Amino acid sequence: MNIALRKPSVIPGFGLSLGFTLTYLSLIVLIPLSGLFLKTFTLTWEKFWIEVTDERIMHAYYITFGCSFIAALINVFFGLIMAWILVRYRFPGRKFLDSVVDLPFALPTAVAGIALTALYAPGGWIGKYFEALGIKIAFTPAGIVIALVFISLPFVVRTVQPVLEDMEHEIEEAAASLGATRWQTFTMIILPHISPALLTGFAMAFARALGEYGSVIFIAGNMPMVSEIVPLIIITKLEQYDYAGATAIAVVMLVASFVLLLIINLLQKWSQTRTVKD
Amino acid sequence: MFLGLSFVAVVIGLPLAAVFTEALRKGLGAYFTAISDEYALQAIKLTFLVAAISVPCNLVFGVAASWAVAKFEFLGKRLLVTFIDLPFSVAPVISGLVYVLLFGAHSILGEWLIENDIQIIFAVPGLVIATIFVTFPFVARELIPLMEEQGTEQEEAALLLGASGWQTFWKVTIPNIKWGLLYGVLLCNARAMGEFGAVSVVSGHIKGSTNTIPLHVEILYNDYNFVAAFAVASILTLLALVTLLLKRAVEIRTHENDK
Numbered sequence: 001m002n003i004a005l006r007k008p009s010v011i012p013g014f015g016l017s018l019g020f021t022l023t024y025l026s027l028i029v030l031i032p033l034s035g036l037f038l039k040t041f042t043l044t045w046e047k048f049w050i051e052v053t054d055e056r057i058m059h060a061y062y063i064t065f066g067c068s069f070i071a072a073l074i075n076v077f078f079g080l081i082m083a084w085i086l087v088r089y090r091f092p093g094r095k096f097l098d099s100v101v102d103l104p105f106a107l108p109t110a111v112a113g114i115a116l117t118a119l120y121a122p123g124g125w126i127g128k129y130f131e132a133l134g135i136k137i138a139f140t141p142a143g144i145v146i147a148l149v150f151i152s153l154p155f156v157v158r159t160v161q162p163v164l165e166d167m168e169h170e171i172e173e174a175a176a177s178l179g180a181t182r183w184q185t186f187t188m189i190i191l192p193h194i195s196p197a198l199l200t201g202f203a204m205a206f207a208r209a210l211g212e213y214g215s216v217i218f219i220a221g222n223m224p225m226v227s228e229i230v231p232l233i234i235i236t237k238l239e240q241y242d243y244a245g246a247t248a249i250a251v252v253m254l255v256a257s258f259v260l261l262l263i264i265n266l267l268q269k270w271s272q273t274r275t276v277k278d
Numbered sequence: 279m280f281l282g283l284s285f286v287a288v289v290i291g292l293p294l295a296a297v298f299t300e301a302l303r304k305g306l307g308a309y310f311t312a313i314s315d316e317y318a319l320q321a322i323k324l325t326f327l328v329a330a331i332s333v334p335c336n337l338v339f340g341v342a343a344s345w346a347v348a349k350f351e352f353l354g355k356r357l358l359v360t361f362i363d364l365p366f367s368v369a370p371v372i373s374g375l376v377y378v379l380l381f382g383a384h385s386i387l388g389e390w391l392i393e394n395d396i397q398i399i400f401a402v403p404g405l406v407i408a409t410i411f412v413t414f415p416f417v418a419r420e421l422i423p424l425m426e427e428q429g430t431e432q433e434e435a436a437l438l439l440g441a442s443g444w445q446t447f448w449k450v451t452i453p454n455i456k457w458g459l460l461y462g463v464l465l466c467n468a469r470a471m472g473e474f475g476a477v478s479v480v481s482g483h484i485k486g487s488t489n490t491i492p493l494h495v496e497i498l499y500n501d502y503n504f505v506a507a508f509a510v511a512s513i514l515t516l517l518a519l520v521t522l523l524l525k526r527a528v529e530i531r532t533h534e535n536d537k
Contacts, residue, residue, distance in 0.1 A: 005352060006350060009430070010434055011350065011433055012437075013443055013447070017345040018346040021342050028407070028410055029365060032380050032411070033364065036372070036379060078282070078285045081281055084282070085283070099522050099523075099525070099526050100286060102522055103290050103518065103522065105468075106468045106518040106522050107472065107514070108471070108473070108518070110472075110474040110495050110496055111511040111514050111515055114297075114508065115297045115511070118296045126288075150290070150293065153290070211368070211370060211475075212475075214492065231369055231370075231475065235478065235479060238378065238479060243379065250371075250372045250375050253369055254368065254369075260367070
């Protein structure tokens with residue numbers, strides 16, 4: 001059996017490029033990240049457990065994961081609509097809209113944070129209407145959800161768009177000629193086709209929302225047990241020099257992020273085999 | 279259709295409008311005073327400095343990594359690509375925390391650093407390193423699929439015709455990937471200038487010396503200096519809009535080339 005570490009090639013520069021890549025990667029990413037895990041090992045299991053299951057932190061997990069989930073769900077719905085509009089319709093300003101969808105990617109999170117707070121605070125453009133109805137948005141978890149919807153919007157749109165674009169029209173035409181209504185065509189033909197992409201988009205939006213800090217802290221109010229997110233707790237602990245506590249919580253978040261990353265990769269693989277089969 | 283458009287208008291359009299409205303609430307005079315304030319100017323300088331160091335570093339890395347991944351077949355290639363993507367899935371605050379643990383006063387390196395009077399965390403080098411971490415994958419992610427798609431034929435042809443390795447690189451590879459490079463640099467730069475969470479952790483939040491523009495915006499906002507906060511924020515917003523414009527321009531160019 002021939003196991004080659006590397007296929008021979010005439011192209012030069014393998015040693016140089018791979019060497020530089022690995023050095024840079026280790027120095028910047030791998031060593032620091034392992035430092036984080038190593039630091040956690042200085043805590044005993046018991047202490048680790050006490051740190052990460054403290055009541056205030058459990059509430060923060062609840063807020064962070066809960067709001068991210070809701071925001072990602074909202075974005076699945078509207079992201080699908082957005083992708084649909086961008087792919088299926090031709091209208092003036094379509095290219096503009098396409099670029100605008102990327103704004104949450106390009107806009108710094110702090111700027112998004114203060115802009116959203118200004119909008120949804122009791123005196124803001126949107127906030128004052130809800131204030132009249134007695135509903136508070138800013139400084140509550142609802143505000144957190146809105147901020148997270150903003151920053152994770154592009155993920156669903158961008159994952160669903162290519163799949164919708166590549167869809168062959170013949171399938172839909174065949175369904176229509178066989179008597180399916182638009183709704184039936186949508187739910188039984190199109191939706192199953194794009195569901196891997198939708199799921200991937202959801203997972204990516206969820207993952208992004210989990211770690212979000214800059215756009216949330218302005219609108220959240222940051223009250224412990226009510227509207228405090230996990231990244232904020234990490235920073236609070238750092239400011240109190242509770243490195244062990246901050247590290248413990250960070251490790252939990254990191255593990256959650258890596259699990260999500262794995263899920264996303266698997267979903268993408270699944271979606272690729274789906275389209276190849278078609 | 280209407281639902282989608284109104285969603286975008288509300289969710290994206292309104293915040294954009296809000297930035298500029300709040301910034302100009304007290305008129306152009308107050309706007310210019312805010313952005314020419316001494317601390318604001320230093321924040322701007324620092325942001326540009328950090329970006330000017332991080333982006334080229336990640337650019338060189340991105341090119342090296344995609345050369346290694348796209349032009350060769352080797353064991354562990356997929357693992358390498360996964361590792362390169364890691365910073366994307368790490369929350370910004372954790373990215374900063376990682377370096378505080380590594381270089382902070384209580385870390386392994388901390389004592390050595392204090393002895394030699396080198397300040398990394400809570401100083402500019404810390405900001406640079408944290409920014410390099412969070413913008414790490416951008417150029418590589420752009421270039422790897424692009425170079426993989428382009429394959430190795432052109433480089434092999436050039437080598438056959440007698441070009442040296444470096445000649446092949448500069449005259450064959452680089453022109454082929456220049457739009458992908460530009461795209462990656464654009465995204466890298468936008469993120470580097472706008473990064474908040476990671477730099478918030480490693481910065482000393484000291485006005486005038488360790489504050490980038492996003493951090494300065496936070497300080498102004500927390501001081502209830504809203505007009506100034508939005509004024510400075512509008513600089514970043516303009517940067518974001520320029521980035522989107524340039525992104526569009528690059529996309530148009532690449533489609534022209536494909537035709």
